[in-house]
Amino acid sequence: DIQMTQSPSSLSASIGDRVTITCRASQSISNYLNWYQQKPGKAPRLLIYAASSLQSGVPSRFSGSGSGTDFTLTISSLQPEDFATYYCQQSYSTPCSFGQGTELEIK
């Protein structure tokens, strides 16, 4: 099974900051990588698919990059509504797997 490891596990940042979250796969997954945002008590929301494609309706301040084993999610200028937990997920092989999550907190 493919293991997904995110870093950092938690992150404090301020409004307007540029933030980068990293996701590493235990083996190459090409670009079969999705990113989700989850707020407390809510279902996850798809942000980025196929490593770098922005899901419809998602603000352009979110972007994704990477291929192979190393991926990043970048928020170019943090907004108040962006404070949440972020998960990466690989769809390269079954079982699909999620990273452990990165909690983004207000500094």
Add this chain to the structure above:
Amino acid sequence: EVQLVESGGGLVKPGGSLRLSCAASGFTFSSYGMNWVRQAPGKGLEWVSSISSSSSYIYYADSVKGRFTISRDNAKNSVYLQMSSLRAEDTAVYYCAREYGSGTYYKFDYWGQGTLVSVSS
């Protein structure tokens, strides 16, 4: 508008059974694979099971294989998760999620609000 509404969660004793349902609307249900993903309290997301649009392909996480059964009824626009031999570690919010894409390029583009399953004596 795409909607996924889970139901059937609740409190059950270890060793017991429960059947979750997910009612879909706002899209052609029979054209999409469906998945169950769970989240234990305070923990991350864990994929549980998937079923293809015509039920031809079914997969399970090792942690639930042999105990959980996924099924769907395209006439009723619903997907189900029959859970048996429940354990304390199955306690979680269970989400159903629509699978968009084909082959390996897929994404979970719509999620339900979740239903809580608590396994405790």
